[in-house]
Amino acid sequence: MEQRRRSREPRRLLRRLDAFLVALIFVFHTASAQVRYSISEDIKRGSIVGNVAKDLGLDLAILKERGFRIVSGSNEQHFEINQNDGNLYVSQAVDRERMCERSSVCLVNLKTVLENPLEIHYVSVEVVDVNDHAPVFSDTVQRLEISESVLPGAKFTLQAAQDQDVGSYSVQHYKLNQNEHFRLEIRDRGKDGKIPILNLQKPLDRESMSSHILLLTALDGGKPPKSGTVQIIVNVLDVNDNHPVFNKDSYSVMLNENSAIGTTVLQVNATDLDEGSNGEVIYSFANHVNEQIRKVFEVDANKGFIIVKDEIDFETDDSYEIDIQASDRGSATLKTDKSVLVKIVDLNDNAPEIELTSFSTALPEDSRIGTTVALISVSDKDSGLNGKVVCSMTTGLPFTIMPSSQENMYSVVTKSALDREKRSQYDVTITAKDTGEPALTADKTISVLISDVNDNHPEFIVSKYDFYISENNVAGAPMFSVKAVDSDEGSNALVSYRILKPEGDINKRASFFNINPENGEILALKSFDFEEEKTFQFKVCASDSGTPSLTSNATVNVFILDQNDNAPVILYPTSTNGSAEGVEDIPRNVNAGHLVTKVRAYDADIGYNGWLLFSIQRITDHSLFGLDRYTGRIRTLRSFTETDEAQHKLVILVKDNGNVSLSATATVVVKLVEPKEAISASDVKSAATDIGDSGVTFYLMITLASVSTLFLISIIVLIAMQCSKKTDVSSKYLPETNYDGTLCHSIQYRSGEKRYMLVGPRMSIGSTIVPGSNGNTLVVPDRRSTSAEPQTTPNPIEMNTWSYRGRPT
Helix, strand or coil: CCCHHHHHHHHHHHHHHHHHHHHHHHHHHHHHHEEEEEECCCCCCCCEEHHHHHHHCCCHHHCCCCCCCEECCCCCHEEEEEECCCCEEEECCCCCCHHCCCCCCEEEEEEEEEEECCCEEECCCCCCCCCCCCCECCCEEEEEEEEEECCCCCEEECCCCCCCCCCHHEEEEECCCCCCCCCEEEEHHHHHHEEEEEECCCCCCHHHHCCCEEEEEEEECCCCCHHHHHHEEEECCCCCCCCCCEECCCCEEEEEECCCCCEEEEEECEECCHHHHCCCCCEEEECCCCCCHHHHHECCCCCCEEEECCCCCCCCCEEEEEEEEEEECCCCCCCEEEEECCCCCCCCCCCCCEEEECCCCCECCCCCCEEEEEEEEECCCCCHHHHHHHHHCCCCEEEEECCCCCEEEEEECCCCCCCCCCCCCEEEEEEEEEECCCCCEEEEEEEEECCCCCCCCCEEEEEEEEEEECCCCCCCEEEEEEEEEECCCCCHHCCEEEEECCCCCCHHHHHECCCCCCCCCCECCCCCCCCCCCCCEEEEEEEEECCCCCEEEEEEEEEECCCCCCEEEECCCCCCCHHHEEEEEEECCCCCCCCEEECCEECCCHHHHCCCCCEEEEEEECCCECCCCCCCEEEEEECCCCCCEEHHHHHHHECCCCCCCCCEEEEEEEEEHHHHHHHHHHHHHHHHHHHHHHHHHHHHHHHHHHHHHHHHHHHHHHHHHHHHCCHHHHHCCCCCCCCCCCCCCEEEEEECCCCEEEEEEECCCCCEEEEECCECECCCCCCCCCCCCCCCCCCEEEEECCEEECCCC
């Protein structure tokens, strides 16, 4: 038994070795090829990455039979293999940042397999980064606190921005808005990116500016670069670097003798520009003030009042010079001294008295200069110089005080014109002053009311109103309003409105509107059609209710705006019965790109409402024909084969770009004929066309001559109107100054320094619409391009003209 076991073990080892060698050979045989592709991360779903079968040298016929597929690999859900054509497709949206995060190279490894026999091939797809992320700061606002004592050169590290893109598309630069205190430095931290650092250039002063608001912008390396911003608020911290400052250069006060104890002489006031305890001010006597002053006066430490503490005697001392000290509460106290001069005056016991003997409570604003307002008498119980009184009054008023022939009698009279609208009431202060030592005064204030007269015309807010209303408006509905104000009051300021209807046919259209006489609201009495009427002009009169009534006028310009109320009209193809159908014969041997025909249409509306787009609604074979959505040209997409049908039907949908699109359809039947038959049919058609074109050309020449004549007459009339009338609606509607021989209808108007144009085709059967070069925006350039139909796809935002050509091409 033991010998048998020993003889079996070498045999087992040989079998295992043979199996290992076979497996090793099999592995090297099955994993013998590898393909690498590169795609951009903004590639669309369904796009072809590459033909794996072709690049690996595989036969397309065996792909499905041998189950060609992806069996493993990183993120294999983003790609799939089509077994019919061997192409590798993008099955899901590719986001490099999510798949590879911040790796410099994003490589997706796929393993494909073929069975019977087993073959394994490796496919690598490199996802190339695009600049689809902007730098972002974690916070929208960064706050810094910097003491005003910090010296220039100090540096403060700021928060860096993050960008999910890598390489040159990551954050490359920072910039700081212009300011005089800070500049920006950038420190490159290698793989950690660039760090912005704020460098203080100029000392900070909290008292001049307590905070600084900066704007930091991060830019990536894209072309154009994307950016992100953060607001940096620098709060300046205070230090005690300002002395208290008194609000006056010098203080002087007169104090009557025998003033009662506790009387306030005056209040000194000092301020400190610092904040907190550094800016709190306390008051006291200066250190060198003598004891006599300290005995007579005292100082309120918090409010700065100087108060009488003891008896004041003019015969003892006629003046006092007091030094007051203001100190702040900072840790290192700063002090300022100020001298206060207190003059003691001898008593004049009785003040003058003022009596109003006659007074007009209301004074018309049209009163003449010299009209008496009030009569005043003054008296003083004192005698001598102390009893002699001089009167004065407030200056800067349209009144003056004049002495009367009788002693101590005065009259207040007007000295200049009055205007109630500028000022309706005056407070006149009359001051009586004796000549005693010290002089005593008395004041009396009278209020003079100015009554209104009707001396102001109503004034419109603007002299000319421009209103824009859409066509198909509701008749009888309020459309807009005008407003006038009258500076007078009462009935003199009550304004009513009416529409002026001058004689003549030109302005009879003003009867289409009615105005509310009370509030100026204007109603349209009919529904307007842009294609019939585009503008109206009339005048509105505003009248007040004064006697006599005063009026003023304003011009109202009404512009009708187009609505999408006209459906497109098919010009070609058309059949004899008027339907939009046509038959086109083309040879079978034409190449791809051959022009089959051109569908022509127009829309009576303008702007976006008249901008037409073409599309195929129904077609028998989508692979044969293509349609230019802007020009309506139908071209072949490929060459015809023997298996293609001889006749194809295309239904073309033409729709405008209004908010609610209107559309029309045209049917084109394309017949495939042999080259000889196509040449014969073309000769017959050319002959018929020549016969028809001669008649069309004759009528077109008559039309062009008529339009040119009307255009010249319009220019002459417009020049005459401009010369005879400064303000007219023609200032809004301008003639086309660069007429190029095409027929079109347009409206141009000016607002400020800009010109605007609303344009639309005025066309007949047989005409064609060609998009212009400048846009459907209403801005009109100084020189309008008259080039032919553009070769590139027109931008609806850049189109502003639709030109009319003589006949279809």
